[in-house]
Amino acid sequence: MSLLSVSDLTIRADEKILVDRLSFDLDEGERIGLIGESGSGKSLTTLAIMGLLPPGLTAEGSIVLDGTEIVGARERTLNRIRGRAAAPVFQEPRTALDPLMRVGAQIAEPLRLRGARGSALKRAVGDLLAQVALADENRISRAFPHE
Ligand SMILES: Nc1ncnc2c1ncn2[C@@H]1O[C@H](COP(=O)(O)OP(=O)(O)O)[C@@H](O)[C@H]1O
Ligand SMILES: [Mg+2]
Incomplete structure (x- = not known):
């Protein structure tokens, strides 16, 4: 099983689809770059992986990070992952x-x-x-x- 496995990730704001069934895997020692025009959903994808989507946005599908399902996980579970299996480096300090x-x-x-x-x-x-x-x-x- 991959260290990170994103399957059919869909992110919505109400009925509006912002990320549409995105899937990719990342294994230990690998890097991945998401390339797309501004507004195509790169930042929302990475926020979803950390369980940090802004209020009003929902994720469907599956994100398994280091063996833990992130979609629908509780804060307690997410806090065990954040800063350990995954940590964001935000774009704009x-x-x-x-x-x-x-x-x-x-x-x-x-x-x-x-x-x-x-x-x-x-x-x-x-x-x-x-x-x-x-x-x-x-x-x-x-x-x-x-x-
Ligand atoms: N909090 C939000 N509520 C509604 N729409 C949002 C919100 N945040 C981002 N979006 C929309 O989601 C889309 C993807 O945004 P984003 O992931 O920031 O794009 P990228 O990082 O690829 O430039 C954009 O159309 C943006 O307007
Ligand atoms: Mg961005």
């Missing part, structure tokens, strides 16, 4: 990040959900900033995304 939340707190939130606390949490945030060459950890942690 100005809209993907919360503009009112400091950068360090935003990086810390998912780590805290995974159980990190106190000095270990602070160190993990600093390590992640260093990995992307944002080494001035104290200043950047306290900055807002627009800064």
Whole structure:
């Protein structure tokens, strides 16, 4: 079985079909690129794989990721997958990040959900900033995304 298996994925807004019976498989070590004109459904497809479709949009068909069915899954199930089997890199940091939340707190939130606390949490945030060459950890942690 593939690491990711999308079968007959259909995404709708009410009666309007935004993605029409899309199927593809992805195995370990493989990459896939979705190519299509603007508005053809690339972003909605990837959001559906994370179980992150915006309110009002529904997915039908099947998305099996690392052995778990995503379509119709509960938040608890999705939270076990997110950040582990799959993680999104959003296109536009100005809209993907919360503009009112400091950068360090935003990086810390998912780590805290995974159980990190106190000095270990602070160190993990600093390590992640260093990995992307944002080494001035104290200043950047306290900055807002627009800064
Ligand atoms: N929240 C939404 N409600 C209704 N339609 C949406 C919503 N989000 C996206 N769409 C529509 O779904 C289609 C696919 O969008 P999208 O996946 O963002 O395209 P792409 O990433 O390929 O440019 C577009 O026609 C877009 O207008
Ligand atoms: Mg897009």
